[in-house]
Amino acid sequence: MSERADLNRPNDLDSFWMPFTANRQFKKTPRMFVGAEDMHYITDDGRRVLDGTAGLWCVNAGHKRKPIIDAVRNQVEKMDYAPAFQMGHPIVFDFANRLTTMSSAFDHVFFTNSGSESVDTALKIALAYQRAIGQGSRTRLIGRERGYHGVGFGGISVGDIVNNRKFFGPLLAGVDHLPHTFNLEKQRNSRGQPEWGAHLADDLERIVALHDASTVAAVIVEPVAGSTGVLLPPKGYLQRLREICDKHGILLIFDEVITGFGRLGAPFAVDYFGVVPDMITTAKGITNGTVPMGAVFCKKEIYDAFMDGPENTIELFHGYTYSGHPLACAAGLATMDIYRDEGLFERAAALAPYWEDAIQSLSDAPHVIDTRNLGLIAGIELESIPGKPTARAFEAFLKAFDKGILIRTTGDIIALSPPLIIEERHIDELVGTVRDVLKTVH
Ligand SMILES: Cc1ncc(COP(=O)(O)O)c(C=O)c1O
Secondary structure (H helix, E strand, C coil): CCCCCCCCCCCCCCCCCCCCCCHHHHHHCCCCEEEEEECEEEECCCCEEEECCHHHHCCCCCECCHHHHHHHHHHHHHCCCCCCCCCCCHHHHHHHHHHHHCCCCCCEEEEECCHHHHHHHHHHHHHHHHHHCCCCCCCEEEEECCCCCCCCHHHHHHCCCHHHHCCCCCCCCCEEEECCCCCHHHHCCCECCCCCCHHHHHHHHHHHHHHCHHHEEEEEECCCECCCCCECCCCCHHHHHHHHHHHHCCEEEEECCCCCCCCCCCCCHHHHHCCCCCEEEECHHHHCCCCCCEEEEECHHHHHHHCCCCCCCCCCCCCCCCCCCHHHHHHHHHHHHHHHHCCHHHHHHHHHHHHHHHHHHHHHCCCEEEEEEECCEEEEEECCECCECCHHHHHHHHHHHHCCEECEEECCEEEECCCCCCCHHHHHHHHHHHHHHHHHCC
8 A cells, every 4th residue: 555645644654663652642643754954854744843853863964965865876876785795895895994084093894784783793792802812701791870772682781771671581691780970969060071970980890899800891881871861971981981991801882873973073972082992883973864874893903803713714703684785885975075074073063162051051941950961962851740750851842843843852851962064043943942842841
């Protein structure tokens, strides 16, 4: 059944099981996007909605960018698909080379199709690496409370958002969690990184003492935790984690799925914080959301550890049918060109102070108990309605959509992460509308 009476409205909403959505509620009062351009979405009733979230933190260069569309079109006309198992195609090598030139720390890239796959790939590489260097007893993985690392079994095991875990059985064995880094009393209304909290990294010493370093393979953290409601790393915290990992021979992985590709005003959080982990996981900004893709960046030592043994053996028994899909690579190369040619990372850095002032101006808006920001990220935490967690923020989300802005909420926290092409007038509109909305929510 494909004929639709109205091209903008599906005949039936039933078949599609929507991800991370209250299906029955949505299907009673659907909200549909049918078009997009630059900073805006277009709804099925023809309204323009300002995108305060870059889709889902992925459309960093703004919507429907012509060079990306052209690159994908040209590629699909040339070659639609080619396998990357025991075969190659030029553009996948070109794209990997391009990505490694963006960072002095990493020399190799493993392609995936999403952030979740990047995380599970990095965790598997960490385990296999320890084994390859003769440290096969190192099998424990350490994540952090309130972490989000996608929805694969590896990711939900090292992550800690209770609803993402509690339905799915015992998860991976041998996982432990660092404490999260948020403390409302000590960090309220943080302009950038909070002063308080570096010592929380020392908990890694406790975990290592509990299990012994010889059992620990890797630590994975988001440099800035996004999905749990924007938690900023305290000053010195990431450096401390790096030092403790080094001391005990533990690999450090930064999950840069939201921070990669300019969100903080630098190519990666690695550059922004000046702390270099052993691997980073990326996805969202890599193709500007145009074609699904993710990438794990590895240090040379990690890749080299696998390049051992007879040359006819496969070194890593891992990969996806669509690893390095030609259309994704074409979109990715065009995306990197836009980031460079339009100086979008620098632009994000230049706009960050304006963004900060605008976000912090909401600290006295109704229901707001905390405002926090870094780069072009913001978290606006609302006081929960007693007995009804998430209700207030969700009401704000619906009202904001009606008033022409797209925001994202998690728990009772509004998270904002606009495309890096945002202008000051858009920031004013976004923040002004959030304030108006907060005046009307229960
Ligand atoms: C830090 C982090 N890791 C992993 C993921 C999962 O990415 P995906 O939804 O592409 O699987 C996300 C998605 O929001 C994320 O924020």
